[in-house]
Amino acid sequence: MAKTLFRRAVKTTLIGINLLLVALFLLACLSPYLNPTHWWLIGFTGLIVPYLVLLLIFFLIGWLIAKPVLALLPLVALCVGYRQLNVLFAWHPGSGINKPKKSNxxxxxxxxxxxxxxxxxxxxxxxxxxxxxxxxxxxxxxxxxxxxxxxxxxxxxxxxxxxxxxxxxxxxxxxxxxxxxxxxxxxxxxxxxxxxxxxxxxxxxxxxxxxxxxxxxxxxxxxxxxxxxxxxxxxxxxxxxxxxxxxxxxxxxxxxxxxxxxxxxxxxxxxxxxxxxxxxxxxxxxxxxxxxxxxxxxxxxxxxxxxxxxxxxxxxxxxxxxxxxxxxxxxxxxxxxxxxxxxxxxxxxxxxxxxxxxxxxxxxxxxxxxx
Known part of the structure; x- marks a missing residue:
């Protein structure tokens, strides 16, 4: 009985944390559209987007292992914020100034x-x-x-x-x-x-x-x-x-x-x-x-x-x-x-x-x- 209550408490806590992260991430997704001259508070959320993304990915993997249906929480949030993800990382391994500059x-x-x-x-x-x-x-x-x-x-x-x-x-x-x-x-x-x-x-x-x-x-x-x-x-x-x-x-x-x-x-x-x-x-x-x-x-x-x-x-x-x-x-x-x-x-x-x-x-x- 005690183990069941403990597991339920842990699960509820994790869901609560996940929901909070989702809410913060979705709020940060509004940052590009709200001029901080008037909506300055939103500007703070943009600074933590990389960390929110990492935590959401962590929850996504964890839920897929423990409770797949709950993986929809971070997955949907990340899909909604695809524009934020697109500007966060560049995917060109081996990049650099590797070739001589052309005259044009x-x-x-x-x-x-x-x-x-x-x-x-x-x-x-x-x-x-x-x-x-x-x-x-x-x-x-x-x-x-x-x-x-x-x-x-x-x-x-x-x-x-x-x-x-x-x-x-x-x-x-x-x-x-x-x-x-x-x-x-x-x-x-x-x-x-x-x-x-x-x-x-x-x-x-x-x-x-x-x-x-x-x-x-x-x-x-x-x-x-x-x-x-x-x-x-x-x-x-x-x-x-x-x-x-x-x-x-x-x-x-x-x-x-x-x-x-x-x-x-x-x-x-x-x-x-x-x-x-x-x-x-x-x-x-x-x-x-x-x-x-x-x-x-x-x-x-x-x-x-x-x-x-x-x-x-x-x-x-x-x-x-x-x-x-x-x-x-x-x-x-x-x-x-x-x-x-x-x-x-x-x-x-x-x-x-x-x-x-x-x-x-x-x-x-x-x-x-x-x-």
Whole structure:
């Protein structure tokens, strides 16, 4: 009798947990359709989709073994959320830059270079970060480079003339200069480098933070519009990471830490909702075949990603493999950097390059303009 009651209690508990996971997952499935400017709470669910999927698969397998009829709970949920699954994983084993670039391909590199600060805490190592970043990019022989958190200063020092590291090979560039200080001596923002002529440029300034920039590049007889951007981040400082650790370890100050983190995340979700709409408007207005590279600071299971991507091609999904983590802090599932191309392009190759020189992983893709 006692065993029967125990089994019934365990079964009821497991069903309850499964129903809760299903409810959370279905709520997360609404994330792409609800602008976080107004529905910011939904934005939090997008961050946990990979974990919800793993747990639902675990329950699916468990129910198939123990009680097959209950396997319908996670199975139906996963089927309903197929769009979330489609952007979560890429299924191209052996992917990478495995073939020489063809003359009619455009090799694109995208990288948030973290202001050339690097990951090492050693002062001597940090002195060479700028050169190592440049060498890592240049050896890939890209045609165009998009960078976020790029800084430049006219004075000597570690954060000095970063432009000259690239302009020898890439004489054409457009720099957003979103942040300036010391009468313009120090500049920071997004930048586009090109080895092909740039015939026009433009900038869409966001209400807060940085901007969206573009450069019209002439390659042969074709004009291509290349965008890059850096959307609103959570702006976590060292103290915020300490707060996250307090939450993880259930420190006595965890409640206050949670409030601090929550406020920053809510603000970022709201701002990215506005920025995503501005980006989509600019993409729709482009008169040329168009590519967008950038640090969206948001995962694929988000309004930001779905609204900006729309029907465009995600280079990682087309030619990558795995979950595509591009930000190395906080969690192993954060794919927040993207190369997107419209229907005029064919994605030929894609790879991610991690040289421990930034908290972001570099993206590289060969794109071919369809004729």
């Amino acid at each position: 391909d455009l090799r694109v590199v995208d990288w948030n270079v973290q202001s050339f600060n690097g990951l090492s805490k050693n002062k001597e190592t940090k002195k060479h970060i700028r050169e190592e970043v440049a060498q890592t990019v240049l050896k890939l022989e890209p045609d165009v480079i998009c960078m976020q958190e790029f800084n430049h200063a006219s004075r000597s020092g570690n954060d000095a003339d970063n432009l000259s590291l690239f302009t020898g090979r890439f004489p054409y560039y457009f720099f957003s200069k979103d942040y300036q200080r010391n009468n313009g001596e120090y500049q920071s923002g997004c930048i586009i480098f090109s080895k092909y002529p740039i015939v026009d440029t433009g900038r869409v300034r966001y209400p807060v933070a940085e901007s969206l920039i573009y450069a019209d590049i002439v390659k042969g007889a074709d004009t291509i519009r290349l965008f890059t951007t850096h959307l609103q981040s959570f702006k976590f400082k060292k103290g915020d990471y300490n707060d996250l650790e307090k939450i993880r370890t259930q420190d006595e100050e965890a409640l206050m830490a949670s409030k601090n983190i929550f406020v920053k995340m809510r603000l970022a979700f709201r701002r990215r909702g506005v920025q995503a709409s501005l980006v989509r408007e600019a993409l729709d207005a482009s008169p040329y075949p168009t590519i967008l590279c950038g640090d969206f600071n948001d995962v694929p299971n988000s309004f930001t990603y779905f609204h900006i991507k729309d029907s465009w091609q995600d280079a990682f999904l087309k030619k990558g493999f795995g979950i595509g983590r591009s930000f190395i802090s906080l969690a192993p599932t954060l794919r927040i950097d993207y190369i997107l191309a419209d229907k005029h392009f064919e994605v030929r190759q894609f790879d991610m390059v991690d040289e421990d020189l930034s908290d972001h992983i570099m993206l590289i893709s060969d794109l071919r303009l369809r004729k």
